[in-house]
Amino acid sequence: MSSTDPVPDLEAGIQYWATQPANYDGVLGGFGTGVTQISFLTEPLHFLVSILLDRVASSSISFQNYPQSHRHFGVSLPLQSETRRVRALDVGAGVGRVTSDVLLPLVSDVVLLEPVEPFINEARSRGKASESGLEINDSGYRVLWKGIADRSKSVTFIKGALQSFDPVAPGTPLDRRSRKALRDARSLIVVKENICREQSEPVTVFDEQDSSFTRSDLAFKNVFRDAGLKIIQEKIQHGLPEGLFPVKMYALREA
Secondary structure (H helix, E strand, C coil): CCCCCCCCCHHHHHHHHCCCCCCHHHHCCCCCCHHHHHHHHHHHHHHHHHHHCCCCCECCCCCCCCCHHHHHHCCCCECCCCCCCCEEEEECCCCCHHHHHHHCCCCCEEEEEECCHHHHHHHHHHHHHHHCCCCECCCCCECCCCCCCCCCCEEEEEECCCCCCCCCCCCCCCCCCHHHHCCCCCCCEEEEEEEECCCCCCCEEEECCCCEEEEEHHHHHHHHHHCCEEEEEEEECCCCCCCCCCEEEEEEEEC
């Protein structure tokens, strides 16, 4: 990339996203309901479960408190360790969609990091409503964050960003310095991002609307390699409407 190429601007990105509604439609570009919303949640859930099965015991459990839209998928969720809590950092957490419906059913504690104030305020409202045992938060949305009311799980809310909207810029989770914070060799970095199409070489596209990059699959893989990370699993997300960028998930560990 040359010195004249565009560079993502954190403040410009925050200003754009602050104009979007603080709900699922807002963070998903108008696709926050219906079958698309189910796909946005169930495929990442299945992806994480398949990875976690190699490090924790697995058993079918009750779906009584699990989101209704997920129950028919029959996921066999990993049980929590009785002696060691599993933690996750949700970077760019939005209104808490992934934390509530993907991470909390799988891990013990989640830290939500989100720089857009209306989004993190909405996430905090949903978490506090769940802590009080309420089903509806102040914004009128149905919430049920697993393990929060009985305090078997915890959430922490942080308004901020890792120096850049670009997930692979210095100071972000894919920077060599940041990945040193991973607890052990079994810890994971999971990247779920839009990818643009490529021919035979890596492609990076700049989006002026929210001042961000969209990378191709090869471009991401070059970044992972340069960061000293190896891909242990990768998967294209299915069930999304036509006209959208493909979405791909990568699970990474230190090489």
